Amino acid sequence: MERDTIVAVSTPPGEGALAIIRISGQGAVEIARSLFRTGSAGIVETFESHRVYYGFILDLKDGKKIDEVLLTVLLAPRSYTREDTIEISAHGGMQPVREILRQTLSAGARLAEPGEFTKRAFLNGRLDLAQAEAVMSVIRSRTEAGLKSAVSQLRGFLSRNIEELRREIIGLLALMEAEIDFPEDVELSAVYDESLKKIQGLIRKLDDLIASADKGRILQEGASLAIVGKPNVGKSSLLNRLLREARAIVTEIPGTTRDVLEAMVNIGGVPVRAFDTAGIRATTDRVERIGVERAREVILQADILLLVLDGSQPLTEEDSVLAAECAQKRSILVINKRDLPQAINKEALTEMAPGSSLLHISSLTGEGMPALEAEIASMLLGGEIVLEHITVANIRQVEALVRATEALRTGREAILCGQPAEITAVDLHDAADALGEITGETTTDDVVDRIFSDFCVGK
Amino acid sequence: MIYEKRYDIIVIGAGHAGCEAALASARMGCTTLLLTINLDSIALLPCNCSIGGPAKAQLVREIDALGGEMGRNIDKSFTHIRMLNLSKGPAVQALRAQVDKKHYQMEMKHTLETQDRLDIKQAMVEEILCEGSAVTGVRVQSGLEYRSQAVIIAVGTFMEGLIHIGETSFPAGRAGEFPSISLAQNLKYLGFRLGRLKTGTPPRIDARTIDLSQGKIQESEDVPLSFSYTTGPISGRGRLSCWLMETNEQTHRMIRDNLHRSPLFSGRIKGMGPRYCPSIEDKVVRFPDKERHQVFLEREGWNTSEVYLQGLSSSLPEDVQIAVVHSVKGLEKAELMRPGYAIEYDFLLPVQLFPTLETKLIKGLYAAGQINGTSGYEEAAAQGIMAGINAAAAIQKLSPLILLRSEAYIGVLIDDLVTKGTEEPYRMLTSRAEYRLILRQGNADLRLTEKGYRYGLILEERYQRFAIRREMIELETARLKETRLRPTEQVQRLLRDLGSEGLGKAVSLADILKRPDMTYQRMAALDTARPPLPPDVISETETEIKYEGYIEKQQHQVEQYQRLEARLIPEGIDYDAISSLSREGREKLKGIRPVSVGQASRIAGLTPVDITILIVHLEQQRLRALKQREKRS
Structure with missing residues (x-):
C-alpha cells in the first residue's frame, strides 16, 4: 500500500539513557544493511526476523562509526506496522540520535508524519476495527499539538525570512513561466544573468539559515561537549566544577575514569551534554582500553572539545597528539592546575592547535571557570545570536531547507549548462515547494498570480 | 408536444464545446441532436482568429489524439501558422495558427452535416426537463419537447449575457445575437449555483484604411506544419501576414482621460474578468510605467477586409475607441467595422460537476465549455469532447473516461475546475501543469490515442498507423x-x-x-x-x-500522485458518519464530493489530517466489507 519507508525517533525527546529509532517500510532492511556493521565490522547479508544484532551505525559518506547500537529486526508481517521494521536502540544523547536519523534519511527513508506508524499498523490490518476510531482521534490530537507548536515556532523572524526567500523564488519562476506561457508578450532581456545572480544570493541566504538553524537546535536539544586529555590532568574535577556537584570520582590514580561519564549541565543558558572521557593513553588494561576507544568516538561526535592539560607539567608527546586532533574541531585548550607552579610551554601549544582558544583555570579553586563557561557558550552560539532569531529547530524543517538549497544548486547548474527555461523551472519549483512545506503555501497558484501581477501579458 | 424521435444525447449550443461533444457522441454510436440558437453561428470564433499557443496547442493536440475535430478543422482553414517557444525545449513548444473565420465555420458545419446519427436544428432551449433527479430532455422556445437520456449544456456566454460598450449596455449572447434568459432561470430553479464573469473583445478595423508601412511585418512560417496527426504537414497554401504596431503616450492619455466613461472602472461591470486577457484600459491603469503596449493586426480571413486588433480589447465608449485606434501610428485613418465590447454572463460554478462533467445534482445532465467558467476555444473544445465521451459511455454502460493530471492538459483543466472552481475565466497555462515535461504536443497521441481507440473515436486505419509510429519510437x-x-x-x-x-x-x-x-x-x-x-x-x-x-523524475512524482488518485471514494459515502473529521473539512468534502482521495487532497482548506482520517475510514469500510463477504462464504 504505502510503499515508501518512514523513520522516526520513538522515544520521547530529551534526556534518556537510550533512544530508539524506528524504520518501517519496504526499504527498511536495505537501509539497515547499508548503515549497520556488526561488531566485527561485517555487513549483514540477510537479517533474521526477531533477532537482535550488536554493532555500529556508520556515516554513509566517510564510513566512520556514529554510535554503538543494538539493532532489532522485525520482518513483515510480524511487526507493529506489519511492514519490515528495524529498531535501532542507540545511546540517548541527541547528537548521535540526530546523526543516525540523518543517515537513514540520506539512505532513502523519509520522516514519518505524526501517528504514521499507527496509521500503517491500522491500514495493514494490525489493529482491529474497534481500535480504528481511537487511532483517528490520536492522529488528530497529536497532529494538532504538533501544528500548534509548529505555528508558534513559525511566528517571528525566521518564518518571515523563509517566506521572503520563497517569494523570491516564486518571482524568478514567474519570470520564466511568463516567458514560456506568453512568449510574444514578455521581452527576453538578460533574464538568465539576472536569475543566476538571484539564485546565487538565495543559496547563500539559505545556507546562513541552515547554519542558524543548527544553533537553534543546540538551544533546544543541547550541544555536546567532550572533555579530553591524558590521564590525571583533572578532567573529572573540571566536570564536577561545571556540574557544581561531585559526580565523577576524582582520585590521584591515573585512569580512574574508565568509561565515558556524561551529564547535563547548563552553561550560559545553553543546555550542554558534557562527556568526561577516559584519559587517553596507550594501556594494557583491557577495560581501560575500551574506555579509551569510547573516548575517541565521543571526540568524533562532540560539538565542542575541551582539551585539558596539566599546567604544572611540561608538554608530552601524548598532549601534542591530542592537541593536533582537537585542532580539527571547535575546541578550547584548558590549562588546569593554575594553583600550582606553571611548567607548560604555551607557545608550543598554540603552534600545535592554532585555531583553538586557550584559557587557564584551576578546577581545585574554581579560578577561571566563569571565563571558560562564557567561552563555551559563545563558541556554541557564535557569539552574536539573538534568541528570538532562532526558531527553526526541528529536523523536518532543516531537511526542507537543505532540500531547497540542493534544488537551487541543481537549477543553477541547469542554467549554466544552457538548459531551457522549463527545465530550470522544475528545480525552482522543487525549491519553492520545499520552503512551502515549512510555511504551508503551495507553489502553482502563487506563480500564476505572480505572472499576472508582475507582467503585462495577454492579448 | 413531444417530438417523436427519441435521442440518446442532446447537445445545447454549437460552439467549440458543443461541436466536439456532438461529434464524439454520434461517433460513439449515440443518436444525437445538436441545438443552436443560430445555424449560421456554428463554430463561431467571436474573439480573435488565433488558435493554439502554449498549453492551448497541447489541448488541441490532445483533442485530436482522442479523435476530436478541432485540429483537423484548423488544418483545413489556417491562414498563418508558427511554432512558438522554439528557443525552449520541446515540452513547451507550441503551434499557433490563425484561421479564416468563415472557412473554419463552414468546414465544421460540413463535418457536422456529414456525420451519421447527428441531427442539427436551430432552436433556443428554455428548459431542461427532469424526472426526479434524472434528465429526460429539453423544451425549446416554440414549446416543442425533445426527449433524450442525456443532455450536454454548452451555451457559452449566452446565459443572461449583457454587453457593455461605454455607457450603453444591452442583453445579448454575443454581439448581434439573442441571449438565453430562461435557461439561466431554469438552472437556478433546478438548484444550481451560478456565478458571473466578464470577458471582452477588441474593435475590428478595415484593412483598406491601414498604413501598413508603419507596422512590423510578421510572416507566417512556410515550413510544413499541421495541428492534426491525421493531416500531415501542410505547405504551399496562401498565407496571410500579421503586423505589429504599438500604442503610445497619446493613446494612454486618451484612455486615462476617459476612464470615468468605462463600465469597468465606473463599477457597472460586476463580473470578474480574466487577468491574462486584460483590456487596454486595464493595462494602462495597472502598468502605468509602460510607455507602449503591443498591438497585433490579424486578418480575419482570406475574403474579408476585417482586421482584428489584438491587444486593444476595450469596453470604452465607441468614440473613445475610435480615438484610441487613431492614436496608433499607422492607424490614423483606420475605419472601425465593429466596436470592441465587454460581455458579462452567468456561469455554472464548476465544483458542481463530477470529473466526467456530469452535474452532481442531475443524472444525465452534463456541462462543457465557457459555461463552466473557462475561456478560450481550445478549453471549450476539450471539455466538449470529454462530456460527449462520458455521456455516451454512461449510456453504453462503459466506464467513464477521466484523464489524470499526469496524462493530459485536459486532465489538469477539468480537475482544476471541478476541484478548485474558478473566480475568473479559466485559461490553460503550461504553468498549471505540474507534469509539464511529460505533457508535450509531440506525444499527445502516445498518451491518448489508445484511449480514443478504446472508446471508438479512432478508426482502425488511423490506429494502425499510430501503432506503427509508437513501435518505431520504441525500437529507435x-x-x-x-x-x-x-x-x-x-x-x-x-x-x-x-x-x-x-x-x-x-x-x-x-x-x-x-x-x-x-x-x-x-x-x-x-x-x-x-x-x-x-x-x-x-x-x-x-x-x-x-x-x-x-522525465524520469516527473514520472516518479506521477506514480506517487496516481496512487492517491487510484484510491476511490464511494459515491454514497456519509461524511457525517466520520466523527473525527474537522468541521471545515467535512463541509468541504460534502460540497465537492471528490471521487478519489487524490482529488480530495487538492481541495483548498482540507488539511492533511482530514485526508489521513478519510483514508483510515475508507480502509475501515473496505475491511468491514471484506469480513462480511468472508462470513457469507
Whole structure:
C-alpha cells in the first residue's frame, strides 16, 4: 500500500539513557544493511526476523562509526506496522540520535508524519476495527499539538525570512513561466544573468539559515561537549566544577575514569551534554582500553572539545597528539592546575592547535571557570545570536531547507549548462515547494498570480 | 408536444464545446441532436482568429489524439501558422495558427452535416426537463419537447449575457445575437449555483484604411506544419501576414482621460474578468510605467477586409475607441467595422460537476465549455469532447473516461475546475501543469490515442498507423540505448569535428545524444547504421532521450500522485458518519464530493489530517466489507 519507508525517533525527546529509532517500510532492511556493521565490522547479508544484532551505525559518506547500537529486526508481517521494521536502540544523547536519523534519511527513508506508524499498523490490518476510531482521534490530537507548536515556532523572524526567500523564488519562476506561457508578450532581456545572480544570493541566504538553524537546535536539544586529555590532568574535577556537584570520582590514580561519564549541565543558558572521557593513553588494561576507544568516538561526535592539560607539567608527546586532533574541531585548550607552579610551554601549544582558544583555570579553586563557561557558550552560539532569531529547530524543517538549497544548486547548474527555461523551472519549483512545506503555501497558484501581477501579458 | 424521435444525447449550443461533444457522441454510436440558437453561428470564433499557443496547442493536440475535430478543422482553414517557444525545449513548444473565420465555420458545419446519427436544428432551449433527479430532455422556445437520456449544456456566454460598450449596455449572447434568459432561470430553479464573469473583445478595423508601412511585418512560417496527426504537414497554401504596431503616450492619455466613461472602472461591470486577457484600459491603469503596449493586426480571413486588433480589447465608449485606434501610428485613418465590447454572463460554478462533467445534482445532465467558467476555444473544445465521451459511455454502460493530471492538459483543466472552481475565466497555462515535461504536443497521441481507440473515436486505419509510429519510437529508443561507441580514434575525431568532447570510455549513442551540444541530426556520422525514419518519430525519440533524467523524475512524482488518485471514494459515502473529521473539512468534502482521495487532497482548506482520517475510514469500510463477504462464504 504505502510503499515508501518512514523513520522516526520513538522515544520521547530529551534526556534518556537510550533512544530508539524506528524504520518501517519496504526499504527498511536495505537501509539497515547499508548503515549497520556488526561488531566485527561485517555487513549483514540477510537479517533474521526477531533477532537482535550488536554493532555500529556508520556515516554513509566517510564510513566512520556514529554510535554503538543494538539493532532489532522485525520482518513483515510480524511487526507493529506489519511492514519490515528495524529498531535501532542507540545511546540517548541527541547528537548521535540526530546523526543516525540523518543517515537513514540520506539512505532513502523519509520522516514519518505524526501517528504514521499507527496509521500503517491500522491500514495493514494490525489493529482491529474497534481500535480504528481511537487511532483517528490520536492522529488528530497529536497532529494538532504538533501544528500548534509548529505555528508558534513559525511566528517571528525566521518564518518571515523563509517566506521572503520563497517569494523570491516564486518571482524568478514567474519570470520564466511568463516567458514560456506568453512568449510574444514578455521581452527576453538578460533574464538568465539576472536569475543566476538571484539564485546565487538565495543559496547563500539559505545556507546562513541552515547554519542558524543548527544553533537553534543546540538551544533546544543541547550541544555536546567532550572533555579530553591524558590521564590525571583533572578532567573529572573540571566536570564536577561545571556540574557544581561531585559526580565523577576524582582520585590521584591515573585512569580512574574508565568509561565515558556524561551529564547535563547548563552553561550560559545553553543546555550542554558534557562527556568526561577516559584519559587517553596507550594501556594494557583491557577495560581501560575500551574506555579509551569510547573516548575517541565521543571526540568524533562532540560539538565542542575541551582539551585539558596539566599546567604544572611540561608538554608530552601524548598532549601534542591530542592537541593536533582537537585542532580539527571547535575546541578550547584548558590549562588546569593554575594553583600550582606553571611548567607548560604555551607557545608550543598554540603552534600545535592554532585555531583553538586557550584559557587557564584551576578546577581545585574554581579560578577561571566563569571565563571558560562564557567561552563555551559563545563558541556554541557564535557569539552574536539573538534568541528570538532562532526558531527553526526541528529536523523536518532543516531537511526542507537543505532540500531547497540542493534544488537551487541543481537549477543553477541547469542554467549554466544552457538548459531551457522549463527545465530550470522544475528545480525552482522543487525549491519553492520545499520552503512551502515549512510555511504551508503551495507553489502553482502563487506563480500564476505572480505572472499576472508582475507582467503585462495577454492579448 | 413531444417530438417523436427519441435521442440518446442532446447537445445545447454549437460552439467549440458543443461541436466536439456532438461529434464524439454520434461517433460513439449515440443518436444525437445538436441545438443552436443560430445555424449560421456554428463554430463561431467571436474573439480573435488565433488558435493554439502554449498549453492551448497541447489541448488541441490532445483533442485530436482522442479523435476530436478541432485540429483537423484548423488544418483545413489556417491562414498563418508558427511554432512558438522554439528557443525552449520541446515540452513547451507550441503551434499557433490563425484561421479564416468563415472557412473554419463552414468546414465544421460540413463535418457536422456529414456525420451519421447527428441531427442539427436551430432552436433556443428554455428548459431542461427532469424526472426526479434524472434528465429526460429539453423544451425549446416554440414549446416543442425533445426527449433524450442525456443532455450536454454548452451555451457559452449566452446565459443572461449583457454587453457593455461605454455607457450603453444591452442583453445579448454575443454581439448581434439573442441571449438565453430562461435557461439561466431554469438552472437556478433546478438548484444550481451560478456565478458571473466578464470577458471582452477588441474593435475590428478595415484593412483598406491601414498604413501598413508603419507596422512590423510578421510572416507566417512556410515550413510544413499541421495541428492534426491525421493531416500531415501542410505547405504551399496562401498565407496571410500579421503586423505589429504599438500604442503610445497619446493613446494612454486618451484612455486615462476617459476612464470615468468605462463600465469597468465606473463599477457597472460586476463580473470578474480574466487577468491574462486584460483590456487596454486595464493595462494602462495597472502598468502605468509602460510607455507602449503591443498591438497585433490579424486578418480575419482570406475574403474579408476585417482586421482584428489584438491587444486593444476595450469596453470604452465607441468614440473613445475610435480615438484610441487613431492614436496608433499607422492607424490614423483606420475605419472601425465593429466596436470592441465587454460581455458579462452567468456561469455554472464548476465544483458542481463530477470529473466526467456530469452535474452532481442531475443524472444525465452534463456541462462543457465557457459555461463552466473557462475561456478560450481550445478549453471549450476539450471539455466538449470529454462530456460527449462520458455521456455516451454512461449510456453504453462503459466506464467513464477521466484523464489524470499526469496524462493530459485536459486532465489538469477539468480537475482544476471541478476541484478548485474558478473566480475568473479559466485559461490553460503550461504553468498549471505540474507534469509539464511529460505533457508535450509531440506525444499527445502516445498518451491518448489508445484511449480514443478504446472508446471508438479512432478508426482502425488511423490506429494502425499510430501503432506503427509508437513501435518505431520504441525500437529507435532501444537501439540508441543499446548501441555502444568505443573511444576509437575515428570516433574521437568525429566528435572533435562536431565540437564535442571526446569519450573517456565506451558509452551508448543515447548518452552522446544527451549532451547539451548534440542533436540526432548532428550525430549522424557517429551512427552510420541508423534506419531511415520519419521526422516525427525522430523528434519524439530525441526528446525522450534528451530529457530522460527530468522525465524520469516527473514520472516518479506521477506514480506517487496516481496512487492517491487510484484510491476511490464511494459515491454514497456519509461524511457525517466520520466523527473525527474537522468541521471545515467535512463541509468541504460534502460540497465537492471528490471521487478519489487524490482529488480530495487538492481541495483548498482540507488539511492533511482530514485526508489521513478519510483514508483510515475508507480502509475501515473496505475491511468491514471484506469480513462480511468472508462470513457469507
